[in-house]
Amino acid sequence: MSDFYVAPGSPVDGSDYLVTATALDGKVRALAVRSTNLVKEALRIHKTSPVATAALGRFLTGALFLADTLKSDGDSMTLNIRSDGPLQGMTAVADSHGNVRGYCLEPVVETTYHRPGKLNVGAAVGNGKLTVVKDFGLKEPYVGQVELVSGEIAEDFTYYLAASEQTPSIVSLGVGIDENGVTCAGGFMVQLLPGSDEETISYLEKRVGGGFPEVTFLLSEGLTPEKILDMFLGDEHICFLEGRKVAYACNCSRERMERNLMAIGKKDLTELSEDPNGIDLECHFCDQKYHFTQEQVKGLLSE
Numbered sequence: 472m473s474d475f476y477v478a479p480g481s482p483v484d485g486s487d488y489l490v491t492a493t494a495l496d497g498k499v500r501a502l503a504v505r506s507t508n509l510v511k512e513a514l515r516i517h518k519t520s521p522v523a524t525a526a527l528g529r530f531l532t533g534a535l536f537l538a539d540t541l542k543s544d545g546d547s548m549t550l551n552i553r554s555d556g557p558l559q560g561m562t563a564v565a566d567s568h569g570n571v572r573g574y575c576l577e578p579v580v581e582t583t584y585h586r587p588g589k590l591n592v593g594a595a596v597g598n599g600k601l602t603v604v605k606d607f608g609l610k611e612p613y614v615g616q617v618e619l620v621s622g623e624i625a626e627d628f629t630y631y632l633a634a635s636e637q638t639p640s641i642v643s644l645g646v647g648i649d650e651n652g653v654t655c656a657g658g659f660m661v662q663l664l665p666g667s668d669e670e671t672i673s674y675l676e677k678r679v680g681g682g683f684p685e686v687t688f689l690l691s692e693g694l695t696p697e698k699i700l701d702m703f704l705g706d707e708h709i710c711f712l713e714g715r716k717v718a719y720a721c722n723c724s725r726e727r728m729e730r731n732l733m734a735i736g737k738k739d740l741t742e743l744s745e746d747p748n749g750i751d752l753e754c755h756f757c758d759q760k761y762h763f764t765q766e767q768v769k770g771l772l773s774e
């Protein structure tokens with residue numbers, strides 16, 4: 472493989488990473504990610520059933536694409552789906568460093584299929600809303616919300632980007648699963664930049680409609696994020712800008728849990744402080760457990 476197909480900074484040690492590029496005469500922005508390890512980590516933490524693993528894996532992967540627009544330290548993005556399917560919803564949080572974490576409200580649901588081997592994620596998610604909150608530190612957060620289109624996640628991201636951010640995009644997300652767990656995960660996103668012409672749009676429409684292979688197939692064949700973009704765009708002048716690692720990472724801490732406890736209000740905290748066994752808290756994102764003795768809860772109450 473020539474260096475042409477390795478973006479500056481892409482790890483070669485098998486880690487998950489995200490690649491950014493421009494192509495088609497600078498008329499599109501393109502991203503691709505391999506997220507196999509981080510979806511495996513999500514499965515390990517949450518013990519999700521197969522269709523929930525696929526849903527959450529796609530959601531975490533898509534969150535990485537949206538969060539790529541975050542620039543500053545401390546910026547973060549929270550994505551929520553609340554829906555009426557058995558999964559009930561999902562939450563994902565991503566930052567500007569390629570870290571993502573998330574969970575399903577109901578991690579174990581019955582797995583159904585569109586056809587043999589093709590998990591029916593839409594049925595597990597159901598109807599509902601996707602909300603995106605971009606938090607830029609001190610500035611007002613940006614909030615966008617759309618109805619889910621299909622619950623298949625990639626289509627929902629596409630609709631969100633068009634309706635809420637006025638950015639026409641192609642989004643493909645996939646999680647491969649077999650009886651041993653996650654075999655691969657990743658996706659790609661191509662966005663029209665201002666100044667795109669009809670020619671570019673119809674070219675991309677042909678690529679999408681032309682039976683382009685599923686991203687899980689390409690990943691399982693060992694294609695890197697760079698190769699997937701190259702293959703989808705078919706542009707020998709594609710310009711790879713950057714490759715950087717992405718990972719499942721939680722930033723919870725005892726201090727953060729203390730702040731959460733204090734935020735529930737004096738009345739509720741007083742009630743909790745009456746339990747002689749203290750209280751046990753668990754982080755939704757990583758299952759880390761935090762125990763507070765009765766004395767410690769009372770201590771927080773007096774602060």
Ligand SMILES: [Zn+2]
Pocket residue numbers: 721722723724754755756757758759
């Ligand atoms: Zn945590």
